Amino acid sequence: MSTALYRTYRPGRLADVVGQEHVTEPLARALSSDRVHHAYLLSGPRGCGKTSTARILARSINCEQGPTPDPCGECRSCVDLAPNGPGSIDVIELDAASHGGVDDTRELREKAMFAPVASRYKVYIVDEAHMVTPQGFNALLKLVEEPPEHVRFIFATTEVEKVLPTIRSRTFNYTFRLVPTRILQQHLAGVCEAEGVSADPAALALIARSASGSVRDALSILGQLIAGSGPEGLTHDEVAAQLGLTDTALLDETVEAIASGEGSRLFGVIDRVVDAGHDPRRFATDLLQRLRDLIVLTAIPGGEALAILDAPDAEIEAMRSQATGFTLAELSRAADLVSDGLTQLRGATAPRLLLELLVARLLLPATDDSAAGLAIRVDRLERGSTPALPVRPAPSPAPVPPVSAAPAPLEAVEPAAEPTLPVRRARPPAATPPPPPPAAQRRRAQPQAT
Ligand SMILES: Nc1ncnc2c1ncn2[C@@H]1O[C@H](COP(=O)(O)OP(=O)(O)OP(=O)(O)O)[C@@H](O)[C@H]1O
Ligand SMILES: [Mg+2]
Ligand SMILES: [Zn+2]
CATH class of the missing domain: 1.20.272.10 (Zinc Finger, Delta Prime; domain 3)
Known part of the structure; x- marks a missing residue:
């Protein structure tokens, strides 16, 4: 195992992206009905599938059979854009962390005017979009608002609030979530099976928990633990020890x-x-x-x-x-x-x-x-159990705060309790009970009186 697990197991279609159904399902429907918007903004925490989904989207709209949520996997574009594939000349990834300046975006703007070489669309994936400088964004505004028919934009970022509102309002926004532990655990189990590694579910639960919702972190930790594991695979105790968890x-x-x-x-x-x-x-x-x-x-x-x-x-x-x-x-x-x-x-x-x-x-x-x-x-x-420690009789000033807090519930209970119980118990012996007794009782009472 030389490649990191998170690279080996990069999803290649929307259905393989785990725990983000609120994003992947609407995207799949848009692809099926050919209603793909011209610009998307994918945001959310680290390692949850934003870049993967951006690439999948590019692959899905450029598939020869597409746009389709289920790219064929065989056409030129699908092969080029497969996870760990060589990449396509028409899908341009721009890492805004290093290329977010105004010169870069101006260059992008000029090149965007040329038609795609071999695919339906020219897709720009602007990753870490919050790093694009304000001038950089301004150079893009017009293009993002009304791109040529053959151009699509996908922005991805962890810090959506730093993306210029002018860009945000011109894109469809989808927010990724941290992946729940249960789903991470299932995903890890699938990867272990594919890797032929035996793993105790409880061990995988520990890993999933330590990853705090990031799929990439979960796979990184898994890779490290598999590398250090013995013939018995991943056991709960071994994983707990390796993760440095408290016994x-x-x-x-x-x-x-x-x-x-x-x-x-x-x-x-x-x-x-x-x-x-x-x-x-x-x-x-x-x-x-x-x-x-x-x-x-x-x-x-x-x-x-x-x-x-x-x-x-x-x-x-x-x-x-x-x-x-x-x-x-x-x-x-x-x-x-x-x-x-x-x-x-x-x-x-x-x-x-x-x-x-x-x-x-x-x-x-x-x-x-x-x-x-x-x-x-x-x-x-x-x-009815005694407190762990006896309640000390507090010196004079101490009772004041509790007393002011305590009477409220007591008063609320007392007025309700008093009229019902004691009043009824006091009256029956008296000669005339105010409400007339039910018919059956009255009939039995009359013979006794006569
Ligand atoms: N939702 C997911 N389903 C399946 N695998 C995922 C998912 N999210 C992340 N991964 C795994 O983690 C790796 C990194 O994911 P990706 O690059 O899409 O994350 P990201 O959200 O762009 O993170 P960052 O904010 O750090 O750029 C993928 O190659 C894949 O192995
Ligand atoms: Mg990313
Ligand atoms: Zn295809």
Whole structure:
């Protein structure tokens, strides 16, 4: 395997572009009905298929059988424009990062007037379009607005807001999205199969997760891991180790210690994290991910949660039992704390100290009088479980904020409860119940009275 996977597996037709159906389907319909616009602007995050789609579009409109969403793959143009093909003289790619100046766009403007050499259209793909200078864009405006019949433009960019509004308003805009983890995982599975590499789905889930929605990143990571893998292929533990993910056992222990409020155990984990040379930020990120999984398991009790989690079955079982140690409010607050802690850890000079302070805050949910802390205490009371730490009798000024917050729900409940229950219970013994009893009861009551 000498070529990078993301180059080997560049899609060659719209149907092969994964996770961007909201773009590829309308484009396919436009191609089928021969309603291709003269200029497109494809935008979105890195590595999600913009350049690939621009090339596919060029290939689809120039196919001899086309315009078609399904290029034949055999005509001259299709062969030239195949992924990793030699390229076509009539499809001109301009990298605006290096050729976005006014001289370049003026040259483009002049050449655009000549008819295509061998194809139906002359297609200009302007990649990294946000790098075209304002003067460069101005030189293009007229051409993009009313190009000759044989010219098509496709702009691609990660930063659509930097593209001149005058260009944006003359193009059809399509926004690419980050690809969901599940879809990335399926895509990776397909690539592994094609490469003849055996891979554990849970291992692929880890890779997909680390790629954060970028198909190119996912394939890059996959390539590196395959290169470093043994005969057993990609296993979950091996991939976790190679990606430098925190050992799941450490995460299990952290979560259990938080649930039971065992400070010594929790600080012991931190000790091991740091001693083992783990990056505190990585640990906090993985802990946040774990809390997220527990939140999903708590919020969606049935089997549906499995579709949203990317963990192997054994880990999900362990997480299910961990989730029972928390209320949703506790998990959500812990996640907030870890997320804040992560921000502080960025570029921190004493990450260990910050991690320990974070852990200390995680141990103290029940004694905090923020709205989230109160919600947790109410949750605990309702479940009939004792808080992890006894609520300290607070010195005089402390009760004031909670008291001002607490009466609202109490007052709301009381007026409703009082008139219904006590009033009815007080009246039956009295001689005349105001509403007449139902007919059946009245009939039985009359003989008794006479
Ligand atoms: N939606 C996708 N479906 C299938 N493969 C994809 C997709 N997006 C990206 N890839 C893979 O990633 C590689 C790079 O994709 P592409 O060049 O189209 O991304 P891009 O959106 O233009 O990224 P950048 O913003 O970095 O230029 C492709 O060769 C392909 O292997
Ligand atoms: Mg690109
Ligand atoms: Zn063709």
